[in-house]
Amino acid sequence: MGNASLRPIMALAMIGLPIGGIALAADAPTGGIPGTRAFVVNGLYLSGGGDPKSCSVQSPGTYDVYLSMLPPAERAELSDPGKRGRLQKHMWDHFGFRRLSLWPGDFGGRAQVAKLPPDVKLHQKPTPEQVRAIAALNGFPEGRGSLAYQDQTLAYSSCTNPYDFPELAKGYVPYDGKISYGINLDGKAGAHDFTGLNGEKGVDNQLWRAVGCYKQSQEMNDPAVQEKVMLSARAPMLIEVSGIDDPRNDSDVTVRVLTGADSLVRDGSGKPLARASFTLDPDPSLVNVTHGHIVNGELTTDPVDLRLVFREQIIDNTRIVRKAVIKATFKPDGNLDGGLFGYTTLASYYDMIEHMTEDGADNVGISCAAVRLAIDRFADGFPDPRTGQFTAISSAMKFHAVPAFVIDRPTQTASSDINRAEGAR
């Protein structure tokens, strides 16, 4: 904790306040602030697997489910990948899916321009009341439909309202293996828990049980794919460890899990650019702080509720992971590799699925209805005190991170660190 006292000083320096008459002219030295190491995560991948006998049949996506519902002749005709457009129209007509663009523009797919109430302004996100009014005005089923495609469309589909289309969950396959990546989050070894890759009992990773047999999940669980793909590069996750006295063993370090406002870019060899500077997202709720310890070069954090951002293509999702724990190893090459474990709230996870929109989910082979029903079924954390239903699901995510620098926004850091300094008095 040798550097702990430096943080408030640096924060005050950023807002230009003199401290004890000392001129704070110099910036950080080469290598950054001593005792502080920060990293940018170039991908956070849902992880599990480990049992080769599982997922012998993959969970079908919406198109496959719908095709299975058709008479043989029609199924044969629409199975041709070249007739995907006809299949889509067929399915949308059958289920009454709707997609309306809120203002003129090309939103792809089957969007029609919506009729708008007079109080809806062009290019301004409608309020929930306005959304209901637009849905009613355009003949959506009562109480149905929600904003989609970065809030530029109003949709009604199996992704916006998955419980309306339980037939699209037909053929769903859960991961039924005994082994999974993850950690024991609750300290118990229940009947439905997994055995970890290292033999640990009671591993909690029911999210993988729910979605592990989708093709997309399996692809992203492949280290070779993870190495090549950068996820959420527009809003990268940052991990900052400060107060490090000994990078191999330290009983108390401060860990911040943050979201960057700058994009992650590749270096000349195609890998994530290391040692770049990232300004924090202005949303102060995305500054997550906890403590941790380092043993033999492995960092383990204390459980903390995290708010993370996943921003990829049309997805802009805030993910909430409760009682989250990071276990990661400082690598000799300067990188940080490890996992993020905790209870992902069902609402925030499904929000990401819904953001994919019906077209996106269909194209990557996911059934929104099946995913929704599966996470409800396998949820195992944070029961609602009123209904008793679980609101979160245990999960395990792997990540790879390269060294980076965190740039606090002056007001953000100044206030938080000043408060901390005041609290310490």
Place this chain on the structure above:
Amino acid sequence: MKWRVSQMVLAAVGAAGLSILSSSALPAKPGPAIPQSSVRRLTEAQYRNVIADVFGSGVEVVGRFEPDLRVDGLTAVGSSAVSITPGGLEQYDAIARHIVAQVFAPENRAKLVGCAPGANDPNGATCAADFIKRVGLRLFRRPLSAGEVRADVAQALSSTGKLGNFDDGLGAVLVGMLTSPTFLFRIDTPARGGSADAIDAYSKATRLSFLLWNTAPDDTLLAAAASGALDRPEGLQAQVDRMIASPRFNDGVRAFFDDFLQLSDIDHLSKDALIYPAFSTSVAAATREQTLRTITDLLIDHRGDYRDLFTTRRFAMTRALGPIYDVPVSKPGWSIYEFPAGDPRTGLLTQVSLLALHAHPGRTSPTLRGKAIRETLLCQKIPSPPANVSFAVVQDVNNPTLKTTRQRLEAHLDDEDCASCHKATDGIGLSLEQFDGAGQFRRTEHDIPIDVTGKFDKVPFDGVAHLGQLFHDSPKISECLVSTVWRYANARNAQTEDQPAIGDLNRGFAANGYRFVDLVRTIALDPGFYAMSRTPSTPAMTTMRTTISTRKTS
């Protein structure tokens, strides 16, 4: 637009030829410290600056220029030793046509041409004359004579008849002006009467403007030349002070240091992306900008001591450079980043521009770094290596026993033929070994701590920060700068008879606290800067006439 430009070019060439002839035909006057007239070709940067000044920065200059020639380290000196090849003239012609097309484009025409044939000017002769006089003054850096204007207007009207369009006709004249030697070359004109060894006021304005702003004179300076103010000491001083106070003085200082440090070579710099993945072409460009901004911050914004460049911890910084310097960069855009005391980044020698420029694509080179520093910053000559030298030991970066560059170089020095030169270069170069071939800091090489000790002028040092301090305190550093600025300003190497004047500059530089701005101001106010011998037939003039003659017949 379709033009037959050759006649226009030849007409302009003819006019310039007369000017040269007249200057060289005057009787010789003895005087050992009075230089010959020089004819300097505009550098690419100067050409671009002039076009931006005359037509606005929105007018693009697109094309490949004749390469600038570096003579004894300076393209400024090389500018008086180059001509234009026939192929190069074609390039200038293509560049000129593209510029002219933009000037006469509908969106620019009203602003840049400003007139057209009308009821009071049915064939456009008045408009053409106004345009030619206005633009000609800026491009040729002197007023056009009545005869030149008459000839050009006649040419514009003639071309209009042939091409069927006034703009095409006037545009053909402008192409001719832009490809004229009078524009492409800075040609001194002797003063008429008065000071017999001086150049005339417009030539003074040109020398002054290119020295201080790296571009042609502005309207104010041309007006001072026209009024005769530039020929009076107080008038000259007023203009020099005005120009130094202008933000455009930055351009002039940047141009000097870009030339002095040979930073344009960064445009062609590339590194092995697998070895140095953080280094890219955009990073390379930023390193050049960083060095120039660091210099102007110290020398202009803070009127600092030139020698402090070797000890400064204030580096211009931008986000693109953060990864290669391994530092957080908090501010968007450019800002000054101050490394704390004791940091390995101290002084110009530790900037990535110089470190990466004088290294190999995949490894460092103490020899290249040492040679560059000796030649550039200390004005010392290091001979090139013999053709038959073996670099096998030095290049074997994975040698299992010779793990560090220092060890490999020492093995290489077993060859006595190599040792003499390497002794001069490698001591300085090895002090920079804590910076890899891309300029990134490292403490070890193959897990061996890097030894950065050495000697400079028999004084031992440990590390580049210490070496920087020795440079700071060495008169060789400031003397090299003074002689280089002098050569840059005069576009020639100093002769024995120039040494007294350079010695005066050195003494003044030291007395004024090594302020670079004061050094430039002293040169700009020195009558010697505007002197011109009337000795006939210099090699440069002969070359010029030969070139022009070649073009006439091609």
